Amino acid sequence: MIGRRRFITAIAAMAGITPSSGAFASLGASGELRVGLTAVVVREYMRSLNQLSEYLALRIGRPVNFVYRRSYSDIMDMLARGELDAAWVCGYPFVKLRTPEYLTIVVAPLYRGAPLYRSLLIVPKSSADETISDLRGKVFAYSDPDSNSGYLAPRAAIAEAGFDPDQFFRMAFFTYSHAETVQAVARGVANGGAVDSYVYNVIQKYEPEAVAGTRIIAQSRQFGFPPIVARLDLSAEVLDRLRTAFLGMASDPQATPILALFDLDGFAEVTPALYAPIRDMALKAAAGTIAADVRQP
Amino acid sequence: MRRLDPRHWSLMTKLPLTIIVMVFGSAMIMGLMVIDRDATRQSARLGAQTFALARAIAAAGENAVLSRDIWQLYRTLDQLVNRASPDSGEVPVIDAMFLTPDGVVLAHTDPAAHPVGMPMATGSDFSQQLILHVLATQTPELVPASVRSEGSVDAVVPIRVDETVVGFLVLRSTTAPMLAQLRKDATLVEIFSVSLALVMSTFGALISRRMVSPLHKLADGLDAVSRGDHDAVADVRTGDRDEIGQLTEQFNRMVRELARNKRLEQDLARAERLAGLGRFAAGLAHEVNNPLGGMKNCVNMLARRPDDADLVRKYLPLLDSGLNRISATIQALLGELRGENNAHPCKMNCLVDLEALVRAEIGDRPIGLDWQAGKLDLAGKSLSCTCPHVHQIVMNLTRNAIAVMPDGGSLKVAARREGATLTLDIVDTGPGLDAAAQARLFEPFYTTSPNGTGLGLWITYALVNRMNGSIGVESAPGQGTRFTVALPLLEPFALPRKEANRAA
16 A cells, blocks of 8 residues: 555656657666656556556667656756756746756646646645635645645745745645655644645545545646656657657557556647746745746746 | 361371472462563563664654654654554554754654644653753653553653754653563463472372371371270381381381280289189188188087087087178178268268277387378368278278287378368388289288288278279388378269258
8 A cells, every 4th residue: 555655656756758869978878768756666566667667668769767866856956967868847847947958848648638737735634724824833744845736836825825935834844745745634744735636636546545534625726737858968869759659658558557557648748838837826926036946938 | 166277287288288388389489580580671671672762763863853854754753653563572662752952843653642843742641851851961861661560661862963952852662562471471480380380289299198198197096006996006007218117117016015015914914803803712711611610510519419508508609609700701791892871971070089099909009100180171072981981991001000010110190181182191110011912902801910801901992992082002021001092072062962961
């Protein structure tokens, strides 16, 4: 059970699989494609993720190696340094300012027919809190400081309600995993938490008792689903093969069980414009402090 | 009630019981000592383990405490509590928490009761005193659990970075699994002890019974012997050569000896009885035959000359005298045998008269009389005989004493009361009696005097005997003779009613 939860966490945090077409120096020594994911995958589920990596490797003609790190910032740093070729990252780090730009979107997952998801505000099932204002002075669980649904969205909501997000809670902490945010809230370590709707629903599907201790009290508008990004210097050929491989999964019977496991419909081509609302929200919420980091529209 | 008093119990019971109690006691004490030692050791182990775990967790949580990584801290503690299964041998942590130096909760295994970011709950199970103490001393503290009751081991460890305390780890482990294990161990130890004690004490009891069993038989045997039953005693057999074995052997020998002696005594007694009867018959024959000889001659003479008046006149008194002598002998024998109780019981007032009679008997012989039988206080009691009987007893004895002192001596007559017994002493300084004479002294017709009939002491003996009294003699050749007569004194109402009425 825990294993599966961690696995789901890993999927949710998967941050991209990108063949770097440009400088082959960015590729691993053996020509393998290094793909960054956040959170930890438990050993029993390595085989399932191995299925995906084998599938992709077959399609692009290179070995695909998943690299796990705790936070998005770790993954982003590794991308910046060229230690990763691709990653599955959240929309929030993606919209942050990079000078010069070194990332490009490969694809975005299709969840229930669209590359969209929401941020959910959850509280313990027994809690009497009904709005985010009720959580003032309490303990809150964020997922990752670079997560849109698990950090930016709830802070934007707090700012919208007229409070300073940094002063709003008595104490706030990061779980670096949506699944663990659910756990922290269910156990009462936190009085509230913000989670990715996709992850929450996947947990509910595979492990209903894990979310049974929580209750959703608010949901955000829809945002662009965390995309799979690649380094700009990945060779165009590899990038193209990688994108084709993802896009073809929806119609490939061989990929069906893998997609079913991830509870996704497939992958679609998206433009950076899909993530503009996240950028806008970041600008608004941070009121200048984060603005410098975010690309201007 | 006697059966409940251990002093009346048989050794056959007491010794095995003692062994059982001792063995059980030893086993129990040993068992308890083992259990106690085990408990102390287990408790110390739990304390050491808890402390070591707390230190390790504190060290591991250093960065998370510094960076306020609440979730990381919680997961660390949560794993501590959840992973500990009862049989894993791991420290059974009940709860644990990370605190800031100000006592604010950073993480607690029970977040609902101890919310993050709040000061440690005042109702907390953890000892605030202990935490304050650790805060003051900055030294890790451990409060060990009591082994006797279910409780907890509390450890408080400061988390230090560069000599600065950045937080605390408080950890509590429960003694419940340890106690459960100890109880299990204790049960095993007790079962083992009791079983061992059962086997050993049964063994001991059997052995001791076997060892004591000859003693038991000896006691039974001695009991039978004391009742005079020598033949009913079976030999006590024992194969051991120890003290009991030797005692048993000696006892067996003694019993055989006693049985033999008893047979010898019986044989001897019968022989003496027959001899006595013979002497009695001979004495009687002699007493009757003596006058018969003379009388027969007289009758022969008278038959030859029936018309000789002188002869008749001369012989008739002789015949009369002979018949009288025979009659007196028979009377003496019969008189003794016929009890005469129809007279006033003697209250010893007659002793004064007796003195005069004894003095008259002495006459002008050179015998000094020491009369110490004055009026006695009988405390309202009396003898079961009449005064003439007492007279007869005293006179018979004094007459004999006077007779054996023809050349003079001294005679002492004393009477005294000791409780319910009247004792008379008649002591002479005559030639004394040897053992053989003493043995036959009271037989009828036994006499040392050529003129004696040998019936005086026989009658005395018979009189004393009839009064349930006793008569004894102490004498040795050249040492004089002492007769001691003891007569029981009776309460007046113990007399037959007829006599009591007449006395009144």
